[in-house]
Amino acid sequence: MRKIWTILTLQLKEFFKSPGVLVLMFVMPVLFSGIFGGMTMNSEQNKPVVNVVLNDTEISGQILNLLTKEHHYEWKKATRQQAEKNVAAQDVAAAVVIPDDIGERILASEPLLDIIVQRKSETYLALSAHLEGTAGLVLRSYQATSKLEADAFPKVLETIANNKGVTVEKQTIQKETKTNVEASLLFVGFAIMFMMFGLSGAASAILEERMGGTWGRLMVSPASKLQIILGYLLAYFFMGWIQFAVLMTTMNLMFATTWGKLTYLIPFVSLVILSVVGFGLMIAGLVKTKQQASAISAVLIVSTCMLGGVYWPIDVVPDIMQKIALGVPQSWAMSGFKEIISGSLHSATLVKDTLALVGFSALFFFIGLRGIKFE
Amino acid sequence: MNMLTVQDLRKSFGNMEAVKGVNFSVEKGESYGLLGPNGAGKSTTINMITGLFPPTSGEIQIKDINVIKNPKQAQKWIGVVPQEIALYQSMSARENLKFWGRMYDLSGSELEKSVDQVLEIIGLTERAKDKVETFSGGMKRRVNIGAAILHKPELLIMDEPTVGIDPQSRNHILETVKRLNGEGMTIIYTSHYMEEVEYLCERIGIVDHGQLIASGTLSELRETIGDHSKIILSIDKDSSNLDGLAQSLTSLFSEKDIQIQDHQVMVFHKEPQLILTDFIQSVAKSGTKITSVDIVEPNLESVFLHLTGRKLRD
Numbered sequence: 152m153r154k155i156w157t158i159l160t161l162q163l164k165e166f167f168k169s170p171g172v173l174v175l176m177f178v179m180p181v182l183f184s185g186i187f188g189g190m191t192m193n194s195e196q197n198k199p200v201v202n203v204v205l206n207d208t209e210i211s212g213q214i215l216n217l218l219t220k221e222h223h224y225e226w227k228k229a230t231r232q233q234a235e236k237n238v239a240a241q242d243v244a245a246a247v248v249i250p251d252d253i254g255e256r257i258l259a260s261e262p263l264l265d266i267i268v269q270r271k272s273e274t275y276l277a278l279s280a281h282l283e284g285t286a287g288l289v290l291r292s293y294q295a296t297s298k299l300e301a302d303a304f305p306k307v308l309e310t311i312a313n314n315k316g317v318t319v320e321k322q323t324i325q326k327e328t329k330t331n332v333e334a335s336l337l338f339v340g341f342a343i344m345f346m347m348f349g350l351s352g353a354a355s356a357i358l359e360e361r362m363g364g365t366w367g368r369l370m371v372s373p374a375s376k377l378q379i380i381l382g383y384l385l386a387y388f389f390m391g392w393i394q395f396a397v398l399m400t401t402m403n404l405m406f407a408t409t410w411g412k413l414t415y416l417i418p419f420v421s422l423v424i425l426s427v428v429g430f431g432l433m434i435a436g437l438v439k440t441k442q443q444a445s446a447i448s449a450v451l452i453v454s455t456c457m458l459g460g461v462y463w464p465i466d467v468v469p470d471i472m473q474k475i476a477l478g479v480p481q482s483w484a485m486s487g488f489k490e491i492i493s494g495s496l497h498s499a500t501l502v503k504d505t506l507a508l509v510g511f512s513a514l515f516f517f518i519g520l521r522g523i524k525f526e
Numbered sequence: 527m528n529m530l531t532v533q534d535l536r537k538s539f540g541n542m543e544a545v546k547g548v549n550f551s552v553e554k555g556e557s558y559g560l561l562g563p564n565g566a567g568k569s570t571t572i573n574m575i576t577g578l579f580p581p582t583s584g585e586i587q588i589k590d591i592n593v594i595k596n597p598k599q600a601q602k603w604i605g606v607v608p609q610e611i612a613l614y615q616s617m618s619a620r621e622n623l624k625f626w627g628r629m630y631d632l633s634g635s636e637l638e639k640s641v642d643q644v645l646e647i648i649g650l651t652e653r654a655k656d657k658v659e660t661f662s663g664g665m666k667r668r669v670n671i672g673a674a675i676l677h678k679p680e681l682l683i684m685d686e687p688t689v690g691i692d693p694q695s696r697n698h699i700l701e702t703v704k705r706l707n708g709e710g711m712t713i714i715y716t717s718h719y720m721e722e723v724e725y726l727c728e729r730i731g732i733v734d735h736g737q738l739i740a741s742g743t744l745s746e747l748r749e750t751i752g753d754h755s756k757i758i759l760s761i762d763k764d765s766s767n768l769d770g771l772a773q774s775l776t777s778l779f780s781e782k783d784i785q786i787q788d789h790q791v792m793v794f795h796k797e798p799q800l801i802l803t804d805f806i807q808s809v810a811k812s813g814t815k816i817t818s819v820d821i822v823e824p825n826l827e828s829v830f831l832h833l834t835g836r837k838l839r840d
C-alpha cells in the first residue's frame with residue numbers, strides 16, 4: 152500500500168510540475184468553452200426586435216406589459232406605418248398589432264392580436280405561440296370579469312402582468328435554465344477533452360520511462376507488478392479528479408454555476424475519469440513511442456469529441472451522426488452529465504449511460520493492460 | 527554457500543540468440559566480473575538474473591530462491607544498478623533516493639538515515655537538493671549506484687556502471703565498490719573495460735557472442751595464455767631486412783612465440799627480463815634500427831585476444 156502511494160505521489164508531482172500540463176488541463180477548457188460558449192451567447196444578445204402597434208387605452212397598455220414578459224425579444228413601440236416599413240426592410244423580425252377594436256373581437260371570437268411578418272420564419276413560429284398564449288390569457292381574464300364592473304378587466308390584466316403572470320414567467324425560467332445547462336455541458340465537455348489529452352500524455356510517459364530505465368528499475372524492485380500498475384493508474388485517476396474538482400469549484404464560486412446533485416455527480420464523474428484513464432492506458436499499450444502516442448491520441452480525441460457531442464449538442468446533428476455518436480464514449484458521458492446537471496435525473500437514461508461507460512472502460516483497460524510491457 | 531547460481535541460461539529475441547547457455551556461480555562475499563565487448567550478452571544475462579524478464583530456458587538461483595518462479599522474494603536482497611541512468615531527472619538527488627528507498631521497504635527515520643549515508647558514500651551530500659538533470663554524467667552515475675545500495679543489499683549487481691564518465695568519478699565509483707565488497711557485500715560487475723574488472727574482481731567470466739568463453743581468477747586466466755609477457759620492439763622499417771631478422775630470431779625462440787609486423791617485432795616469453803638483451807642484440811645485428819622497447823605483462827586484453835582473435839574494444 153505504501154509503495155502504491157509512493158508511486159502515485161511521485162507521478163502526480165511530476166505531472167503537475169509541468170507548466171504545459173497546467174495550461175492544458177486548467178486554462179484550455181476555460182478558453183475553449185469561452186470561445187464556443189461566446190458564440191451562442193452572442194447570438195442570444197442579438198435579440199430579435201419586435202414592433203408593437205397600440206393605442207393608448209389601459210387595456211392595450213396592459214397587454215403590452217404581458218407581451219414584454221417574454222425576454223427573448225426586444226419590444227419596441229411603433230406606429231402602424233413605421234412598423235410595416237420596418238418589417239418590409241427587415242429592420243425588425245415582426246410587428247404585433249393590438250387592435251383598437253379588441254373588445255368587439257373578443258365578443259366575436261376573432262383572433263385578438265395581429266402579427267405582421269415578411270415570411271413565416273422560426274421567429275414567427277415562436278412569436279405566434281407566445282401571442283396565442285397572451286391572447287388566451289386576455290380572453291380568459293375577460294370572460295372571468297365580464298359580469299363585474301367595467302374596470303375589472305384591465306385590473307385583472309394588470310395583476311397578471313405585475314404578479315409574475317404564471318404561464319409566461321414559467322416559460323422564461325425554463326428557457327433560462329436550459330441555456331445554463333447548455334453552457335455547463337459545454338464546459339464539462341471541454342474539461343473532459345483536455346483531460347483526455349492530459350491523461351493520455353501522462354500514460355504514454357510509461358513508454359519514456361521504459362526507455363529511460365526507471366520502469367525497468369521499478370520492475371526489478373520488490374514492488375509487485377500489481378502495486379506498480381495500481382500506483383500509476385490511481386495517479387492518473389487523481390490527476391483527472393484534481394482537474395475536474397478545481398474547474399468545477401472555480402466555476403461554482405465565480406459564476407455560481409451549479410452541477411446538479413453531488414450524490415449523482417461524484418460517482419458519474421469518477422466513472423468518466425476511469426474511462427479516460429482507460430483510454431490513455433490503451434494508447435500507451437498500443438504504440439511504441441511517446442511521439443506516436445501523442446499523434447494518435449490527438450487525432451482520436453478531437454474526432455471522437457466532435458462525434459460525441461462535446462463541441463455542440465448532439466441533438467443538432469443529423470440522425471445518422473447521432474447513431475454514430477453511440478459508438479464513442481463521450482456521447483454517453485455527455486448524456487449522463489445532461490441528466491445530472493439539468494436535474495432531470497431520468498434513471499433509465501442514467502443507467503444506460505453508466506453501463507455504456509463501464510463497457511468502454513473495461514474494453515480500454517483490457518486492451519491497455521495487455522499492451523503494456525512489464526519489462 | 528553460493529549467493530548466485532546460473533545454469534545453462536539461454537535467451538532468444540525472435541531468431542536472435544543473445545545468450546547461449548551460460549553457467550556460473552558466485553559465492554557469498556565474492557566479487558565476480560563479467561567482461562565482454564558490446565553486444566556480448568552481458569546486460570541480457572544481468573536482466574534475467576535480476577528478474578526483469580524470464581530466460582528462454584535455464585535456471586537462476588539466488589541463495590535458496592528460484593528467481594524465475596519467485597522473483598519478488600529474491601529482489602529484496604539484491605541491489606541493481608542498471609546500465610541506463612534510471613532516475614527521475616526532474617527530481618532532486620535526495621527525492622530520487624527516497625523514492626527508491628521506499629520501493630525497498632525503507633521508511634521513516636531509517637529511510638532518512640540511509641539516504642544521508644548513501645549521499646555521503648557517493649559524495650553528493652552538498653548537491654542533494656539539486657535536480658538530477660543538472661548533474662554531470664559522473665554525478666548521475668553515482669546517484670544511479672546510490673539508489674541501489676540504500677537497503678544494504680547482500681548482492682549488488684552492476685551493469686556497466688562507469689560508461690561515459692570522467693576518470694575522477696570513475697575512480698570514486700571503483701573505490702566505493704571495492705569498499706562495499708570489503709565490507710562483505712557480494713558484487714557482480716559487468717564491463718567492457720578490462721582494467722576495471724582486473725582491479726575489482728576476484729573472479730572473472732569472459733563473455734563473447736552470448737557465451738562464457740573463459741572464467742577464473744585473474745591468474746588462472748593468464749595461465750590460459752601461458753602467462754607469457756610480450757616484448758615489443760618498434761622498428762624503423764626502412765632500415766630493416768625482415769627476412770634476415772626472422773632467421774636470426776628463430777635461432778633464439780620457437781616460431782610460435784614470434785610475431786613480425788610492419789613496425790613491430792614481438793616475442794612472447796614467461797621471463798622477459800632474461801631474454802631481453804639477446805632479443806635486442808639479434809635484432810640490432812640484422813641491421814634493423816630500434817626506436818622503442820616495451821614489455822607488456824599478460825592481461826585480460828591479451829587473454830581475450832588469444833581466445834577470440836579480436837580486441838576487446840574495436
Ligand SMILES: Nc1ncnc2c1ncn2[C@@H]1O[C@H](COP(=O)(O)OP(=O)(O)O)[C@@H](O)[C@H]1O
Nearest residue numbers: 539542544562563564565566567568569570571
Ligand atoms: N530487447 C531486445 N530485443 C532484441 N535484441 C536484443 C534485445 N536486447 C538485447 N538484444 C541483442 O542481444 C545482444 C546482446 O545484447 P546485450 O545483452 O545488451 O549486450 P551487452 O550488454 O553485452 O552489450 C545484442 O546483439 C543486442 O542487440
Ligand SMILES: [Mg+2]
Nearest residue numbers: 568569609686
Ligand atoms: Mg549492456
